[in-house]
Amino acid sequence: MAGFLLPPVPVRSFDEYLATDTGGLGLQRATEIGPRATIEEITRSGLRGRGGGGFPTGRKWAGVASQADERRYLVCNGAEGEPGTFKDRALLRANPYQLVEGLVIAAFAVDVSGAFIALKASFTEELERLTAAVQEMQAAGICRDCTITIVRGPDEYLFGEEKALLEVIEGKSPLPRLFPPHEHGLFATDVHSGWEGSGRPPAGVAGGANPTVVNNVETLSNVPHILARGADWFRSMGTERSPGTVVCTVVGDVARPGVAEVELGTPLREAIDLAGGGPLPDRQVKAVFSGVANPVVTVEHLDVALAHDAFEAVGSGLGAAGFIVFDDTACMVEVARQFSRFLYVESCGQCPPCKRGSGEVTLRLQRIEAGTGTEDDIAEMVGWLDKVTDGNRCYLAVEEQLVVRSVLTAFPDEVARHLELGRCPRPRPAPLAKLVDLRDGHATYDEDHPRKRPDWTYSDRPELLTEHDL
Numbered sequence: 001m002a003g004f005l006l007p008p009v010p011v012r013s014f015d016e017y018l019a020t021d022t023g024g025l026g027l028q029r030a031t032e033i034g035p036r037a038t039i040e041e042i043t044r045s046g047l048r049g050r051g052g053g054g055f056p057t058g059r060k061w062a063g064v065a066s067q068a069d070e071r072r073y074l075v076c077n078g079a080e081g082e083p084g085t086f087k088d089r090a091l092l093r094a095n096p097y098q099l100v101e102g103l104v105i106a107a108f109a110v111d112v113s114g115a116f117i118a119l120k121a122s123f124t125e126e127l128e129r130l131t132a133a134v135q136e137m138q139a140a141g142i143c144r145d146c147t148i149t150i151v152r153g154p155d156e157y158l159f160g161e162e163k164a165l166l167e168v169i170e171g172k173s174p175l176p177r178l179f180p181p182h183e184h185g186l187f188a189t190d191v192h193s194g195w196e197g198s199g200r201p202p203a204g205v206a207g208g209a210n211p212t213v214v215n216n217v218e219t220l221s222n223v224p225h226i227l228a229r230g231a232d233w234f235r236s237m238g239t240e241r242s243p244g245t246v247v248c249t250v251v252g253d254v255a256r257p258g259v260a261e262v263e264l265g266t267p268l269r270e271a272i273d274l275a276g277g278g279p280l281p282d283r284q285v286k287a288v289f290s291g292v293a294n295p296v297v298t299v300e301h302l303d304v305a306l307a308h309d310a311f312e313a314v315g316s317g318l319g320a321a322g323f324i325v326f327d328d329t330a331c332m333v334e335v336a337r338q339f340s341r342f343l344y345v346e347s348c349g350q351c352p353p354c355k356r357g358s359g360e361v362t363l364r365l366q367r368i369e370a371g372t373g374t375e376d377d378i379a380e381m382v383g384w385l386d387k388v389t390d391g392n393r394c395y396l397a398v399e400e401q402l403v404v405r406s407v408l409t410a411f412p413d414e415v416a417r418h419l420e421l422g423r424c425p426r427p428r429p430a431p432l433a434k435l436v437d438l439r440d441g442h443a444t445y446d447e448d449h450p451r452k453r454p455d456w457t458y459s460d461r462p463e464l465l466t467e468h469d470l
């Protein structure tokens with residue numbers, strides 16, 4: 001039975017949630033079997049993180065729960081900044097109660113001192129729904145002694161990166177810290193490798209490494225259903241190594257952009273039809289990207305199954321199952337330029353090869369797209385792509401390398417044609433699918449991002465990159 005996460009009509013109150021098949025039963029079962037068996041059940045279910053990396057959730061919980069530290073924390077990542085992705089917001093709009101129940105179960109299983117849910121401050125509708133749900137569930141006594149804090153964060157892409165997310169929760173800018181949350185968690189003051197954490201513990205709380213679990217909204221939303229119905233039920237859907245369902249987003253060159261929950265293992269082509277209404281009339285799909293984080297999937301792999309191993313087998317990654325579709329009218333050089341520019345602007349600059357390298361690559365793609373590029377530009381771009389990840393603190397630099405390299409490899413003829421013609425052979429806009437809203441078959445992209453500068457300020461109008469900016 002697919003379709004348990006996204007109800008056909010939104011769940012409007014806690015009473016309505018309790019009246020659903022499983023509302024409240026997951027927490028009841030977790031309480032009966034205890035923390036250790038709860039983690040074992042999640043491990044047995046094979047649930048993998050839905051935030052992009054696909055890390056096994058049970059293993060993540062067990063790792064933090066087994067650490068002897070006095071304090072542990074739990075963070076729900078609701079930053080949802082990956083272009084082409086809207087599924088967490090869809091889940092929060094449709095049923096925030098299952099997320100809160102999943103959070104309370106995780107907090108109980110890992111025995112944490114506090115739980116946080118972090119969303120962008122601009123997600124006003126989702127914040128309203130979530131705040132009301134937490135209040136109702138607290139009033140009903142469901143949250144017990146688990147303190148739940150809702151944090152409103154900035155619009156920056158890096159806010160969703162887990163090491164930057166912890167910084168934001170501590171009141172700082174979204175600059176990824178050095179160590180991962182399970183080693184250096186919230187409000188940690190431990191000294192690691194001669195480096196002292198700068199986070200201040202809350203008043204009256206002593207310091208420590210405070211290992212922290214970070215899980216995505218969709219990951220935690222699965223948890224109460226797994227506890228209520230059992231790991232075998234969950235494994236009856238999806239594939240051996242990617243069980244369950246996935247809430248996928250489909251935008252770009254499609255008839256009706258949208259979000260749909262499908263079983264893992266569903267062919268990508270079918271997901272594009274189900275969630276996005278298929279390609280536009282008389283057009284052929286040319287390329288699909290899972291966000292800006294993975295290499296391109298080309299048309300010959302359109303029947304790849306939505307599963308981590310299947311996507312890896314075709315040289316890509318499932319990511320957060322947010323798919324940006326391009327048809328035969330799109331220019332792949334322009335697509336690569338948009339993606340590279342986004343990553344350049346959003347790079348925080350703590351690692352010079354990432355900021356400088358993604359800027360140099362963007363500049364070259366801009367020249368090639370405008371018809372003024374040369375073979376030297378291609379060679380320099382390839383050189384920068386080799387270096388862009390040197391000393392990288394986070395995965396953003398790897399995204400730049402993977403995405404741009406994959407376009408150059410898959411579409412060399414399109415690059416060469418720009419050089420031959422001295423202009424773009426397919427001049428049409430291919431705006432970056434950074435979603436501001438997605439409803440009723442209509443996707444609204446962020447119109448401000450083209451004005452965002454690499455230092456995260458905004459100019460009055462979109463500006464092209466020049467050598468002086470680097």
Ligand SMILES: Cc1cc2nc3c(=O)[nH]c(=O)nc-3n(C[C@H](O)[C@H](O)[C@H](O)COP(=O)(O)O)c2cc1C
Nearest residue numbers: 049050051077079080081160161162215216219395
């Ligand atoms: C640049 C960047 C941005 C990210 N943005 C998000 C995001 O918006 N939401 C999210 O859940 N994970 C995001 N991630 C992944 C998180 O770092 C982390 O892996 C995830 O929240 C873990 O949860 P999961 O195990 O439940 O997937 C991002 C990663 C990177 C490198």
Ligand code: SF4
Nearest residue numbers: 348349350351354394
């Ligand atoms: S790799 Fe890039 S985005 Fe990540 S911390 Fe370094 S400079 Fe910032």
